[in-house]
Amino acid sequence: MLQGATVVVVGAAGFVGANLCHRLLALGVRRLVAVDNLLSAEADNLSDDPRLSFLHGSITEDRLLARLPPADCVFHLATYHGNQSSMADPLADHDNNLLPTLKLCEHLKVAPGLHKLVYASAGCTVAEKTFAAADATREDDPVSLYLDSPYQISKIVGEFYGNYYFMRHKLPFVKARFQNVYGPREVLGAGRWRGTPASVWRNVTPTFIWKALAGEALPVENGGIATRDFIYVDDLVDGLVACAERGEPGEVYNLASGVETTILQLAETVNRLTGNKTPIRLAPARNWDRSGKRYGDPAKAAERLGFRAGTPLEDGLARTIEWTRANAAWIGHCIARHRRFLAEAER
Secondary structure (H helix, E strand, O other), rough: OOOOOOEEOOOOOOOOHHHHHHHHHHHHOOEEEEEOOOOOOOOHHHOOOOOOOEEEEEEEEHHHHOOOOOOOOEEEEOOOOOOOHHOOOHHHEEEHHHHHHHHHHHOOOOOOOOOEEEEEEEEOOOOOOOOOOOEEEEOOOOOOOOOOHHHHHHHHEEEEEEEHHHHHHHOOEEEEEEEEEOOOOOOOOOOOOOOOEEEOOHHHHHHHHHHHHOOOEEEEEEEHHEOEEEEHHHHHHHHHHHHHHHHHOEEEEEOOOOOEEEEHHHHHHHHHHHOOOOEEEEEEOOOOOOOOOOOOOOOHHHHHHOOOOOHHHHHHHHHHHHHHOOOOHHHHHHHHOOOHHHHOEEE
């Protein structure tokens, strides 16, 4: 379906979006429209392929929506990145996470020829709030009415909007629940300062890799007992393509490795692969994060989409470390952009 298609990617210059755009071009799309407001992304992540055109701005802007071409497929990856940024500014999370979903659904509800709208949701929205032994999160697990952050609320309410537009307007809305994605093109400090150190230290894996390459102590909270499901970005992109080509409108699929890894194991592996000899620095638990242990059940995606994450964590980390070394000057420039704000916030 994607070969020869016109595709729109919203949130295209971000980590996942950029990797998806490169894959779509390799798959032979006819036209690719990349949309991003660059709040937490870098336009340099995108290809200079002549089939790709870049629209700078938010999908909430009517003037930008009016410029979208009729598309065969739309991937909606735009978000206000991360739990901690959303807690620092819930209104910005609403404006850049939930509102774009509603505006896009309203715009596309009468779009002719649209085969799929693939929405990036989050596995943390349905994960059990526990530090005891975790069960793999299934797509039909209950949603708590007491979520840990505005980010999680926005992501699950985005699913609710998608369900409504599917039922009411037959919008071909497919939900992809991400686990903890890592890999090349995740640029620490990308975009603008958003009022919190999470503007720079946005995810655990790139933060650990950057600090380990600098010979710094990796900050491990609560003894590193928390667990996550780490999925390499190339595998996740495979899952997004599968959602577009074989996903059933109205359905939700976990894009997960199905492997539970502790944060301590992650830190130790990164230190070993980078040769970092500095001991790990233990830090207090995060007082907001109650879903300490979680991972996803990939069975439905395997059965319905034929999707399986095939990259072992150590292999994916080695590739990400290599990419980080090769792009250290660029990443360092992005981090330096926020240095004054970061120093004040971390005092």
